Amino acid sequence: MDAATILEIRRRSRPRRLRHSARLREAVRETTLSPSDFIYPMFVVHGEGVRSPIASMPGICQLSVDCAVEEASRAKAAGIPAVLLFGIPASKDPTGEENFDDDGIIQRAIRALKRALPDLLVVTDVCLCEYTDHGHCGVLNHDNPALPQGYVLNDETLDILARVSVSHAQAGSDIVAPSGMIDGMVECMREGLDEHGFEHIPIMSYAVKYASAFYGPFRDAAQGAPKFGDRRTHQMDPGNVREALKEAALDVAEGADFLMVKPALAYLDVIRRVHEAHPELPMVAYNVSGEYSMVKAAGARGWLDERAVTLENLTAIKRAGADLIITYHALDAVRWLRGGSDEEGAREHG
Ligand code: PBG
Numbered sequence: 001m002d003a004a005t006i007l008e009i010r011r012r013s014r015p016r017r018l019r020h021s022a023r024l025r026e027a028v029r030e031t032t033l034s035p036s037d038f039i040y041p042m043f044v045v046h047g048e049g050v051r052s053p054i055a056s057m058p059g060i061c062q063l064s065v066d067c068a069v070e071e072a073s074r075a076k077a078a079g080i081p082a083v084l085l086f087g088i089p090a091s092k093d094p095t096g097e098e099n100f101d102d103d104g105i106i107q108r109a110i111r112a113l114k115r116a117l118p119d120l121l122v123v124t125d126v127c128l129c130e131y132t133d134h135g136h137c138g139v140l141n142h143d144n145p146a147l148p149q150g151y152v153l154n155d156e157t158l159d160i161l162a163r164v165s166v167s168h169a170q171a172g173s174d175i176v177a178p179s180g181m182i183d184g185m186v187e188c189m190r191e192g193l194d195e196h197g198f199e200h201i202p203i204m205s206y207a208v209k210y211a212s213a214f215y216g217p218f219r220d221a222a223q224g225a226p227k228f229g230d231r232r233t234h235q236m237d238p239g240n241v242r243e244a245l246k247e248a249a250l251d252v253a254e255g256a257d258f259l260m261v262k263p264a265l266a267y268l269d270v271i272r273r274v275h276e277a278h279p280e281l282p283m284v285a286y287n288v289s290g291e292y293s294m295v296k297a298a299g300a301r302g303w304l305d306e307r308a309v310t311l312e313n314l315t316a317i318k319r320a321g322a323d324l325i326i327t328y329h330a331l332d333a334v335r336w337l338r339g340g341s342d343e344e345g346a347r348e349h350g
Contacts, residue, residue, distance in 0.1 A: 134226065138234070260326075
């Protein structure tokens with residue numbers, strides 16, 4: 001190409017023409033956030049009037065059922081369509097009995113929320129780690145010498161997951177979300193739900209969940225840290241993406257209704273690849289606790305503009321292919337999208 005041609009192209013094609021005013025930028029924006037993109041996670045504890053702040057997650061509390069209903073109505077009023085519930089039981093044991101107790105913390109929370117806010121979607125996390133005394137996501141091996149001591153047993157865990165999901169559905173959960181990365185969890189839960197007349201309850205599978213250090217603050221919030229070892233024998237290695245496609249394909253074959261990638265920000269490429277491999281399924285991304293806390297911490301020190309960074313992060317997750325974003329920033333984000341101030345947020349949070 002000669003110099004004159006290059007100049008001519010440059011004269012005609014000037015991308016900056018579409019950027020010079022806010023109106024124009026808005027008109028050509030490809031990805032926009034809306035409150036209906038978000039799912040707001042909540043941690044529910046026993047008791048009444050409990051709002052106990054989680055030190056490593058500023059703005060997020062463990063809530064008793066009554067306070068969870070208040071917090072969820074705030075989310076509903078903000079236009080957020082769904083909450084994701086994690087339960088913290090009264091007591092823990094090797095298999096996590098309260099997980100499928102009709103009077104367990106999650107079952108109580110589901111019933112209270114559905115009674116108070118019938119239109120709000122209640123999604124419930126299905127895993128063992130918050131309920132077991134050892135903090136692992138499944139039943140542990142003690143007797144099989146062929147497997148390591150403390151190995152998370154796959155098929156023994158599946159039966160419990162099916163039982164938990166049926167219990168959640170009986171309490172009124174709208175969507176069950178298995179998060180343990182146990183092989184066959186979707187199939188087993190589908191079968192359990194169908195057998196009990198819950199063919200209509202969708203499964204939002206944490207299909208691609210990495211063994212990530214970004215879950216640190218969550219483990220304070222849900223009190224479900226493993227007492228020994230780690231989760232690397234079931235959660236994925238951060239270096240892998242072909243394996244993510246395999247996990248997602250299996251979950252689709254097993255009957256998953258939603259696919260999820262978790263964490264989100266360090267795995268935008270994975271969100272994109274899984275979404276492109278399964279465009280027919282709604283794609284969910286979990287913007288996890290550590291991703292939230294990093295922004296909060298830097299924002300509190302004045303090192304980053306929390307509002308701008310949060311909206312940029314959430315936009316990036318959506319641009320990567322997520323239809324729904326599970327995020328602790330949901331209430332903040334809606335307020336910022338509506339142009340509200342931080343002072344207003346502080347008042348709302350009391
Ligand atoms: C439980 C579970 C975890 C998260 C969601 N469900 C923790 C873990 O796997 O250790 C993490 C969520 C977050 O960090 O926000 N299996």
